[in-house]
Amino acid sequence: LKKRLLERKSGSAVSDARIHHLPQLKLRFEPLNEVGSEMHICVNTEKSLGENLQQVLCRGYILECRQTDRIIQKIPQYMSESGGS
Structure with a gap:
């Protein structure tokens, strides 16, 4: 800095x-501690705005997919706990 x-x-x-x-x-x-470090997206400010925007959007999409996958994996556990089939 x-x-x-x-x-x-x-x-x-x-x-x-x-x-x-x-x-x-x-x-x-x-500090960014509201979310885990695996959710942080670091950018290189020496790169262009376009490059950084592309990196942030791509990384954000990957992180969103991972979150969705974790939720989907919990569905069987939720269903068995709630008595669903």
Whole structure:
């Protein structure tokens, strides 16, 4: 993060964040722990928006398929517990 903020000093980045914002950013940082790490999608900000969008959509689809598969696998257990056939 520090490196990226320093690089913005000499460039014309879209973001207004600069190195003097780092302490405040660190204080306000909230880790992504509401979902398991297997659900996180990391992107390389050096890549284009199009490449990152494609990666996020593809990875999101894969994760959604895995979630659906886990739910489907639990159906027999649910059916036996609820008395269904």
